[in-house]
Amino acid sequence: MKYFLLFFLFFLPLNAQIKNYKLTPINTLHVNNQKIKILDAKELLFDNKEGIPFHEISDLVYEDRFVYFVSDQGYLYKFLININQNKIRSLEYLNAFVLKNKKGQVLKKKKRDAEGLAFCKENLLISFERKHRIVLYSKNGLKIKKMNIHQDLQNRDNYAGKNKGLEAVAYNEKYGIITVPELPLKTTNEKYHTLYTRNNRFKFMADGSVVSLEFFDKDSILVLLRDFNYITQRRVTTLVKVHLNNCTENRLCKSNVLAKLDSDDGWRLDNFEGLTKIDKKRYLIVSDDNENIFQKTLLVLFEIKD
Numbered sequence: 001m002k003y004f005l006l007f008f009l010f011f012l013p014l015n016a017q018i019k020n021y022k023l024t025p026i027n028t029l030h031v032n033n034q035k036i037k038i039l040d041a042k043e044l045l046f047d048n049k050e051g052i053p054f055h056e057i058s059d060l061v062y063e064d065r066f067v068y069f070v071s072d073q074g075y076l077y078k079f080l081i082n083i084n085q086n087k088i089r090s091l092e093y094l095n096a097f098v099l100k101n102k103k104g105q106v107l108k109k110k111k112r113d114a115e116g117l118a119f120c121k122e123n124l125l126i127s128f129e130r131k132h133r134i135v136l137y138s139k140n141g142l143k144i145k146k147m148n149i150h151q152d153l154q155n156r157d158n159y160a161g162k163n164k165g166l167e168a169v170a171y172n173e174k175y176g177i178i179t180v181p182e183l184p185l186k187t188t189n190e191k192y193h194t195l196y197t198r199n200n201r202f203k204f205m206a207d208g209s210v211v212s213l214e215f216f217d218k219d220s221i222l223v224l225l226r227d228f229n230y231i232t233q234r235r236v237t238t239l240v241k242v243h244l245n246n247c248t249e250n251r252l253c254k255s256n257v258l259a260k261l262d263s264d265d266g267w268r269l270d271n272f273e274g275l276t277k278i279d280k281k282r283y284l285i286v287s288d289d290n291e292n293i294f295q296k297t298l299l300v301l302f303e304i305k306d
C-alpha cells in the first residue's frame with residue numbers, strides 16, 4: 001500500500017495538465033520596477049499524443065484562441081487556449097505533428113533543431129540551428145519551401161557555434177521575414193546583436209543570448225533574451241524593444257529594456273525561449289524544459305504597461 005501511494009503521488013501531476021505557478025519574487029520592488037506586469041503563470045504537463053512527447057518547447061505563436069508550439073526535437077503542437085479576465089483558464093491539447101519534408105518524410109536528426117516560430121499569412125515560418133535555415137511549413141508540419149535569408153547568414157562558418165544559429169524569426173508585411181542568430185556572428189562586433197531581413201540589417205546592444213522575436217507594432221520589435229550561469233545557476237530573462245525605424249547610418253537602432261527578470265532577485269525563472277503576441281498589450285512566453293526532470297515547461301501571460 002505504501003509503494004502504491006508513492007507511485008500515485010509521483011504520477012499525479014501528469015494528469016493535472018496545467019498547474020498554477022508562482023513566478024514573481026516576494027520583494028515587490030523587483031516586480032514594480034519592470035515595464036511589464038505578470039498576469040498569470042502555469043506549469044504545463046502533458047502526456048504523449050500520437051506517440052509524440054510534449055517537451056523542449058522552443059517557441060510559440062498565437063492566433064484567434066489557438067496556440068502552436070514548436071519543439072527543438074522537430075515536433076509541432078496545436079492547442080486551444082482560453083484566456084479570460086487576464087488568466088489562462090484552460091489549454092486543450094488538440095494535435096501533435098512531426099515536422100516532415102515535401103515528400104512527407106521525417107526530418108533527419110541534424111535538421112530537426114527547430115527554434116523560432118512565426119505566422120506568415122496562413123502558414124508557419126520555422127527557423128533552425130545546426131542546419132541554419134528558415135522554412136515555410138503548413139500548420140500540420142509539412143514543408144512548403146525553404147526561404148531566402150541574408151547573405152551573411154548563409155555561411156555556417158560565420159556562426160558562433162553550430163548550436164548558436166537562427167534562434168528566432170518574425171514576420172510582418174513591411175519588413176518581411178526577420179531573424180537573428182542566438183549570438184553575434186564571428187564576422188560582426190560582439191557588442192551588438194544584429195537582426196537580419198533578406199536585404200537589410202538592424203543592430204542593437206547585446207545583453208545575453210537572443211531566443212525569440214515578436215513584432216510590437218509596424219516599426220518596432222520585441223526581443224527576448226536569456227542569460228544563464230552554469231556555476232551559480234543564475235538565470236536572467238530580458239525583454240528589449242528595438243525601433244527599426246530609428247537607426248543610425250551604421251544601422252544601430254534605438255532600443256529600450258522593458259523587463260529584466262533576475263533569479264538572484266527572487267524570480268522563479270526557467271529557460272524561457274518563446275514569445276508571442278495575444279493582443280495590443282498582452283503576450284505569452286514559454287520555457288524549454290530541456291527534457292530535464294529538474295526543469296519545467298512554464299507558460300506565462302504578461303502585459304506591457306503604458
